[in-house]
Amino acid sequence: MTDRLRISLQKKGRLAEDSFDLLRKCGLRFSIRGGGLLARVKNMPVDLLLVRDDDIPSFVANNASDIGIVGENVLVEEQLSSKSPLNAKITMRLGFSRCKLCLAASTTGKVQSPADLNGTRIATTYPGVTARYLAEQGLDAKLVEMKGAVELAPSIGIAESICDLVSSGATLEANGLAAFETILESEAVLIQSDRELSPAKADILAKLMNRIDGVLKSAE
Ligand code: PRT
Ligand code: ZN
Structure with missing residues (x-):
């Protein structure tokens, strides 16, 4: 079984479409249909976990997903209101949902x-x-x-x-x-915990971040 990178995304709402768009521009092919919690990316070892935005920081912190896309406002609020330190921090700023x-x-x-x-x-x-x-x-x-x-x-x-x-x-x-x-x-941000990823997942993430960087630069 190959190691698949799992990304938490907002299922529905102000962040959802722009998050899907960004991943599609990075070349990921997937379809979001019905009430499913998980969407499989067809052409890359990546799974999308589709949830309420408020759950994304704790899902990343607690290893339910490897990375997530969420509003910085939600991340900071979770960091400040969670009882124990939240293991989730910004790895990349994404520039949408400002x-x-x-x-x-x-x-x-x-x-x-x-x-x-x-x-x-x-x-x-x-x-x-x-x-x-x-x-x-x-x-x-x-x-x-x-x-x-x-x-x-x-x-x-x-x-x-x-x-x-x-x-x-x-x-x-x-x-x-x-x-x-x-x-x-x-703004929307990519978040990650400080846990080390398996070499296979780290590889996928590096490739994905490289593509996101390209998409953001071409939009400037
Ligand atoms: O269902 P779920 O819990 O996933 O979604 P949600 O209802 O909690 O969040 P959602 O989809 O409304 O917003 C998701 C994220 O979008 C937020 O956390 C922000 O990071 C970002 N975002 C960007 C906004 C806005 N712009 C925004 N304008 N989130 C909310 N608003 C609301 C604001 O609270 C106010 O009620 O829109 C209203 C104000 O808009 P204006 O244009 O009239 O100023
Ligand atoms: Zn919410």
Whole structure:
């Protein structure tokens, strides 16, 4: 049996299509169909594990896959909120799915700058990154953890500001909010643990990274 490199990818969502595209541009042939968890690459010893993006850092850390493609925002949040150190780090920046994690608040409310955060509540799905920012800045605010629809928090009165991902800014604007601070810039990244790969897998990975490099350079 040949050693196959296993890559964790987002199954469906903002990262998925661009991740598939990148691998196809690298010459990998595969089809993503139905509800399958695993897709086999036909012309290279590579398997794709198709999962929720939030699971990708821990899958890489725990050896369920050798490498993964995930948003830097998700990686950093997992690193900061996991109880034991997470064995997953960035090996390559991929340049797509760019976004920013921003603090934002109502344009007419009492929070207009970071200094106004003291004694207020911040709604977020990124408690780890937000807490790190507050600690670094010496600010004291309460985090309200949400699973989604964070942009609604100020209007329903559960927080004075939010910390959420922004790309075009349309969602903030539609909710009467404006960003006043960027706390993390993010893009899709290739991640890996510090475990040593078998020589066969290391070979496949080197070949793949070389091709990714070529694809990224030709897109510049
Ligand atoms: O189902 P699964 O858990 O896999 O996916 P998900 O719903 O958690 O994530 P998904 O698919 O929404 O996003 C995957 C990754 O895409 C994120 O982790 C980011 O790295 C990246 N990304 C890039 C974004 C955005 N841009 C983005 N704009 N992720 C989310 N958004 C959201 C944002 O939270 C806000 O609600 O889009 C809205 C804002 O968009 P604008 O354009 O109105 O500013
Ligand atoms: Zn997710």
